Amino acid sequence: MKITVAGEKKEVADGITVAALIEQEKVETPQYVTVSVNEEFLESGTFESTVLKEGDEVEFLYFMGGGR
Amino acid sequence: MKITIKKSDFNKIYEHALSVVPEEACGLIAGTDNEDGSRDITKVYLLTNIDHTNEHFSIDPKEQLAAIKDMRANGIKPLGNWHSHPESPSRPSEEDKRLANDSKASYLILSLMEEGNPVLNAFHVESVDGEKTVRKEELIIKEDE
Numbered sequence: 001m002k003i004t005v006a007g008e009k010k011e012v013a014d015g016i017t018v019a020a021l022i023e024q025e026k027v028e029t030p031q032y033v034t035v036s037v038n039e040e041f042l043e044s045g046t047f048e049s050t051v052l053k054e055g056d057e058v059e060f061l062y063f064m065g066g067g068r
Numbered sequence: 069m070k071i072t073i074k075k076s077d078f079n080k081i082y083e084h085a086l087s088v089v090p091e092e093a094c095g096l097i098a099g100t101d102n103e104d105g106s107r108d109i110t111k112v113y114l115l116t117n118i119d120h121t122n123e124h125f126s127i128d129p130k131e132q133l134a135a136i137k138d139m140r141a142n143g144i145k146p147l148g149n150w151h152s153h154p155e156s157p158s159r160p161s162e163e164d165k166r167l168a169n170d171s172k173a174s175y176l177i178l179s180l181m182e183e184g185n186p187v188l189n190a191f192h193v194e195s196v197d198g199e200k201t202v203r204k205e206e207l208i209i210k211e212d213e
Contacts, residue, residue, distance in 0.1 A: 067163030
């Protein structure tokens with residue numbers, strides 16, 4: 001099936017989970033990544049159970065923060 | 069690495085940071101990577117610090133996503149982020165280093181601790197053997213063309 005990952009159209013396996021996509025895309029330091037699917041942000045801990053479907057738009061965002 | 073920012077973008081950051089004092093201000097930087105290894109910031113994004121404190125910042129992820137899409141639409145790439153230190157120097161704190169997890173990013177820090185004398189520096193943060201190493205980048209504030 002086709003989905004869009006970080007703005008690029010990609011062919012991925014049917015029924016792929018977000019966790020599997022993170023691994024497939026070799027996302028660096030995934031523990032600091034926030035994921036949105038169709039502009040909805042996923043709760044952390046749901047990546048294994050979130051199954052993607054045809055046409056989904058997925059974004060990986062690095063948490064950006066700090067302190068003085 | 070040499071990195072340039074337009075004076076007008078520096079002013080945008082400075083004015084926004086002043087407007088939210090005593091809270092830390094934050095945002096993203098975007099532009100181009102050049103063949104000689106230097107990079108040019110061509111757009112700055114003023115985003116919401118959802119922590120709303122003078123001690124921490126977290127960029128609003130919804131605004132971050134909107135900014136990333138705007139960068140794509142404008143053919144520019146994310147280069148890193150910026151944040152202000154209202155009461156401390158322009159250097160990464162231990163918390164800044166701990167949360168700097170993108171080795172390709174430039175991290176800009178604007179110190180407001182001396183009234184009327186904003187200090188902006190750029191840093192590269194990398195994890196080497198489990199330790200975060202910080203390197204100051206050469207930041208050039210250039211007049212707008």
